[in-house]
Amino acid sequence: MRRLFCLIVLYLLIGGAPVVAADWSLAAYWAKNSPDRMIDILRGLNPEMRSSYLNAMALNYRFHQGRRIHWEVEAQLVRHHGMQDHWESNAVLVARWMDFPWDRWLDTRFAFGQGFSYAWEVPPLEPRSDPEDGESAQLLNYLLMELEFAPPAPDSQWSGMIRLHHRSGVFGTFSGVEGGSNFIGLGVRYRF
Template sequence: MAAYWAKNSPDRLIDIVRELNPEMRRSYLNAVALSYSWHESERVSWEWEGQLVRHYGMQHHWESNVVLVARWMDFPWDRWLDTRFAFGQGLSYAWEVPPLEPRSEPDDEGSARLLNYLLMELEFAPPSPDSQWSAMIRLHHRSGVFGTFSGVEGGSNFIGLGLRYRF
C-alpha cells in the first residue's frame, strides 16, 4: 500500500525527465495505491496497482488508475540503501474532464476522461530485509499518447513524494 502527494508541472514528460528542473504550478493531488505482486524474481517484480486520486488546487476532481508495473529491485548499493525503480503503464479514468490537460496549441481541443496512465518511480528503504516501510519519488502522467486516446494530444504530469508499507 502506498500514499503520495504530488504537484503539477505544465512541462512535457520528456522535458521533466531530461532536464530535472520542471516548472511547477499550484495544482496538487493526493493518491492511495494498492499493489499486488504476481511474479517476483531476484531482480524484477511484476505487479498490478490500483489507485484512487483526488485533485485539488487549480482543478477539482477524482481519478482512478489501473496499472501494470515492472519494478527493478537489484542495485549495487542495496546493502547501504535498498533502491527500486518502477515503470508502469495502464489506464486512467478522470471522473470529470481535467481542465489542465489541454496544451496551449491552437488546435488542441482538450482532454477526455479515459486516457493512458504512466508512472515512473524511485523507491528507497533501509537495507534490512525486515523493513516494511519505504519512501518514494513518483512521476504521475496522464496523456492521450499523441492522439491515440480520443484524439487527445495533451496530458498532465505530477511529481510527487510518498510512503509505502509492504504487508
C-alpha cells in the first residue's frame, strides 16, 4: 500500500512529458531587507524592515513540465544598495506548483527554489545580533519562495510576483555560518 501511495505521489509531482520547445522567462524584482528570521517572516504579516535593498534580474528555463509541477533552473544577477553595496550571483533549481482551484479567475503559481548564492563581497548585514551565530561568507545556500499571479488567458506572457529572497549558512552547513539575510520583494516576469 505504501509503495502504491508513493508511486501516485511521484506521478502527480513529476508525471508528464518533457518540454519540447524551450520555455524561458526573464524576471526583474526589487526587494527590501528584513532582519527577521525567515520563519518569522512567513508567520507574520508585519516584518521589521530596514533601509537595505536589492534589484535582481533572473533568467529562468523550464526543463520539465509535469502535470502540476514544472521544474526549472534559474540564474540571477543581484545588485545590493542602501546599508550594503555589493553584487550577488545565484544558481537555483526551482519547483513551480501550477494548479490552483481559482486559476480560471487569477492564474496563480507557487515556486520554491534551492541553490547556491555567491556574494562578490562578504555582506555586512548577514551576521545576526547573537555573536555565536558567527560571521557570514561569500558562498552560502540560496532559497526562494514565490507567489506569481497572471491573467487567466493561456497565452499571457506577463505576470507579477511576490518573492522571498533568502541567503543563509543552513545552520552552519556553509562555512559554519549560522545567520543569513532575507529580502521581501515585488517583481514582474515575461515568458518567451
